[in-house]
Amino acid sequence: MTTDVVRVSVPRASGGHDLRAIKVVLHREMLRFANDRTRIVSSLVQPVLWLFVMGTGLGTLVRGSIPGVDFRTFMYPGMISMTVIMTAMFSAGSIVWDREFGFLREMLVAPVSRGAIVIGKCLGGAVVACLQGVIILALAGLVGVPYSPMLILTLLGEMFLAAFTITAFGVTLAARMRNMQSFFGVMQMAIMPMMFLSGAMFPLANLPSWLHVLTTVNPLTYAVDPMRRAVFGHLAVPPRVDAMLNPGVSWFGHRLSVPLELGLVAAIGAALLGVAVLQFRRTD
Numbered sequence: 532m533t534t535d536v537v538r539v540s541v542p543r544a545s546g547g548h549d550l551r552a553i554k555v556v557l558h559r560e561m562l563r564f565a566n567d568r569t570r571i572v573s574s575l576v577q578p579v580l581w582l583f584v585m586g587t588g589l590g591t592l593v594r595g596s597i598p599g600v601d602f603r604t605f606m607y608p609g610m611i612s613m614t615v616i617m618t619a620m621f622s623a624g625s626i627v628w629d630r631e632f633g634f635l636r637e638m639l640v641a642p643v644s645r646g647a648i649v650i651g652k653c654l655g656g657a658v659v660a661c662l663q664g665v666i667i668l669a670l671a672g673l674v675g676v677p678y679s680p681m682l683i684l685t686l687l688g689e690m691f692l693a694a695f696t697i698t699a700f701g702v703t704l705a706a707r708m709r710n711m712q713s714f715f716g717v718m719q720m721a722i723m724p725m726m727f728l729s730g731a732m733f734p735l736a737n738l739p740s741w742l743h744v745l746t747t748v749n750p751l752t753y754a755v756d757p758m759r760r761a762v763f764g765h766l767a768v769p770p771r772v773d774a775m776l777n778p779g780v781s782w783f784g785h786r787l788s789v790p791l792e793l794g795l796v797a798a799i800g801a802a803l804l805g806v807a808v809l810q811f812r813r814t815d
Contacts, residue, residue, distance in 0.1 A: 549647035556648055560622060560655025564662065574618050574663060578610040581732070582674065597772050603674040604766070605776050608758035609731025611667050611686065612693060612751070616726065618663040619694040620718050622656030623701025627714045645811040649702060653804060656698030657691050664690045677765050685761045692793060693754035696800030699807050706810035729755045736778040747780065750799050753792040756780050760789055 564571070582603055590602030597605075668686060671678060701718070708714045728742075729751035738746065746752050756779060763777040779786040 549644050552644075552647040553651035553654065556651025557655040557658065560625075560652070560659055563625065564622075564659040571663065574614065574621065575666060577617070578614045578667060579670075581613065582606055582610045582670075585732075586674075597776060598769065600766075600768055600772050600776065601675045604676060604762070605734070605759075606732060607671065607674050607676055608686075608762050609729070609755055611664055611690060611758055612729065612731055612755045613726060614667050615660040615664045615690050615694045616697050616722060616751070618660040619656045619697040620701045620722060622659050623652070623698050623705050624711065624714050624718065626652065626702060626705040627708050627711050630709065646808040649699075649804065649807045649811055652702055653695055653698045653807070656701070657695040660694035660698070661687060661690050664694075675766075676762055679765050682761060682765045686758055689754070689757050689761065689793065692796050692800065693751075696750070696754070696796055696803060699800050699803035702807040703803055703810055706807060725749055725751045728752070730759075731755050734776050734778065735780065736775050747782070750796070752780055753787075753795045757789045757792050 586603035586606045589606075593602055665687075668683060676682075700721075704717055704721070705714055708717070728745050728749045730746055731751075735743075735746055735752075735756075759777055760779065763773060768776075780792065781787070
């Protein structure tokens with residue numbers, strides 16, 4: 532009796548396969564976002580509360596010291612950052628969910644590089660976060676920010692860069708975690724201090740030296756500050772108030788330029804992406 536042997540051939544990984552893998556992972560992230568309306572609404576609640584409730588309350592305390600500027604206008608770039616960052620981290624956290632339900636293993640055994648999966652995940656998280664951020668952009672007029680096409684395009688580009696970097700950071704954290712509880716615990720421990728120390732909710736001028744150092748070494752500071760400078764660049768603000776609310780980030784007394792700040796964010800994002808790829812190559 533002869534037994535026939537059926538040969539199974541696995542296609543070699545190639546650049547075309549990797550590009551298709553990136554597209555599939557990106558498309559999957561978009562579908563998950565579109566089908567999860569609860570996530571869309573819940574991730575907007577916190578920044579909207581901060582902007583309209585906390586911003587209004589704090590604005591009554593500082594109204595006399597910042598004439599002609601609504602404090603909510605100052606907080607607006609920070610709330611964009613908060614929305615984008617939280618959405619990006621949730622997108623990265625879905626890796627843990629995929630691992631629990633076995634879908635991640637199916638992706639890892641596919642004939643594509645694991646780097647392509649990570650890049651697709653980071654791009655997907657960045658696009659989803661920007662879509663969420665667009666909703667906050669639509670509220671600009673309510674806090675005195677003009678609907679300038681150039682401003683909107685600038686903020687979208689800066690949002691995407693920040694979201695990509697944060698998603699890469701989240702993927703790096705999620706690559707070794709086995710359950711969502713652990714991921715969310717680490718996420719809160721890492722993101723909340725970074726968010727509070729980014730200048731999203733208070734000006735960076737005239738800070739105590741220890742707090743100035745913490746804001747300077749915080750990577751999120753270099754994502755929030757370009758957004759604020761873009762917003763204030765489209766406002767008629769008295770020089771004294773602009774110096775108070777929009778001082779920028781300084782190293783040794785020298786104010787950093789926006790391209791340098793965005794370059795730092797891009798470099799950090801590229802480094803985190805490399806770490807995430809290495810983590811995935813070691814994942815079982």
